[in-house]
Amino acid sequence: MIKKYVIERKSWILLFLFGQGLLLFIAYLDYEIPFSPILYIVFLFTTLFAIFLTIRYNRETKFFKQLEEREINLDLSSIADAESPFEQIVETSMTSLTERLSQIASRHQVALEQEKDELLSWIHEVKTPLTAMRLMIDRLDDETMKAALTYEWLRIHLLLDQQLHQKRLPSMENDLYIEYVDLEALIYMEIKTLKSWCIQKGIGFDVQFEVTKVLSDAKWLAFILRQLLTNAVKYSDSDSSDIIVKSYQKHERTVLEVKDHGRGINPKDLPRIFDKGFTSTTWHQDSAATGMGLYLAQKAAQALLIHIAVHSEAGGGTTFTLTFPQPNETVRITGM
Template sequence: MIKRYLAERFSWILLFLCGQALLLLIASLDYAIPFWPILYIVFLTTTLFVIFLIIRYNKETRFYKHLEERDSQLDLSGISAADSPFEYIVENSMTNLTERLSHTASRHQIALEQEKDELLSWIHEVKTPLTAMRLMIDRMGDETMKAALTYEWLRIHLLLDQQLHQKRLPSMENDLYIEQINVEALTYTEIKTLKSWCIQKGIGFELIFEITEVLSDAKWLAFILRQLLTNAVKYSGSHAPDIAIRCFQKQEHTVLEVTDHGRGIDPRDLPRIFDRGFTSTTWHQDSASTGMGLYLAKKAAESLHILLTVDSEVNAGSTFTLTFPLPNEAVQMTGM
């Protein structure tokens, strides 16, 4: 701040020094003017000027120091009151701008909340005819048509579910309920949801559960599993080897692995696989991928303190790993 203050006042300092130098020059050239008394006067005035600069530095930079140190929030309460007319101009301008930005942000926040509520309401309303449609499909006699319609129904169901959880994700911390969950039963339930799709593709599952219970939130853990299983089934070829799901203990942590034998992930895509909206560089023409499933799974996992990682090879499949937190870490999420 001292360097910037001196740079700001450089022209004034230069004017003062030039005046002092001019006075000494005149005294040295004009013999009628005694040089040493003039030098003494120059010394005194320079000393007073330096003291003046120090006093003005503390007074003039106080306002700007507070501006520099304040955070980016729209709150000017921590800024000291202006002391000069120019500082008043800055303060009034910032206050007016902050008030306008606050009002604009408030209106946008209200609009976003209304849009979110309307979308959630629409999703819940759509679920009713979707449930009725499923009952009608189950009563169909034509097995070929029934399988095809069930598959399309499942796609709509999964997309709505993904959209629903995407809107709930920002307020996920308010919706957590940490408890002991039978992860094996939870996995079977999610597999059952995908049964028609798996039958259509001729894909089975191999389940090995050395650990059957984990401490987490059942609803959000089910959502994460749903995204991983959907991903595994989607990118596995017809009649591919079974998708393997293992749950075991590893260095005090419970680990759940979902391994498929699909097309795999290109090494250059691995660092971006959990990014919002990222699909693939190798399969960029794949219009079926939205790039949201793994992103949402990663975000939900982070809120649950679950480490979600992936290991993959092209044309050899992928392994998604969920590493659960220790029990005391899971309990801390809800402050229990």
């Protein structure tokens, strides 16, 4: 701030120094003017000017220091009242601007909330004909047609579910209910949903449970598992080995693994698979991928203090690992 202040007052400082230098120069040329007293006067004025600059520096930079150090938000309460007329102009301008920005932000927030509510309402409305469609599909006698329609129905169902949870994610903390969840029942429920797809691809599940209870939120945990199981089925080749789902205890923490034997993930893509909208560089032509499933799964897992890790090699299958928090750590989620 000192450097900035000197640059701001450079013209005044240069004018003063020029005046003192000119006075010394005239005293040096004119023998009738005693040089020593003039030099003494110049020294006194320079000292006073330095003291004056120091005092003015503290007063003039106080307001601007607060502007420089304040957080980037619309709250101006941390800034002291302006003293000089120029500071008052800046304060008035900032106050008017923040009030306008606050009004615009409020209108946008209301519009976004309204859009979110309308979309959630639309999703719930769509679920009704989707349920009716499933009942109609189940009554079909043509097994080939039935399998094809069931697969397409499942795709719509999963996309709607993903969209629903995406809209709920920002307010997820208000929707959490931490309890002991039956992990085994949750896994079997999600596998049952994917049953028709797995039959179509000739893929089975090998389920191994050492730990069946975890402390988490059942609804959001089911969503995370749904994304991992869906990915495992989607990227497994037809008639490939079973998808392995197993839970065990490691370092006093519950660990759940979902392992497929599909095409795997290219090593250069691994650091980006949880990025929003990222699909793949190797399989970029896959139009069915949205790049949202793993992103949403990780966001939900972070809120539940679940750590997601992935290990994969191109052509060697993929293993996703969920490491659950210890019971005492869930206090950070509930706030209790």
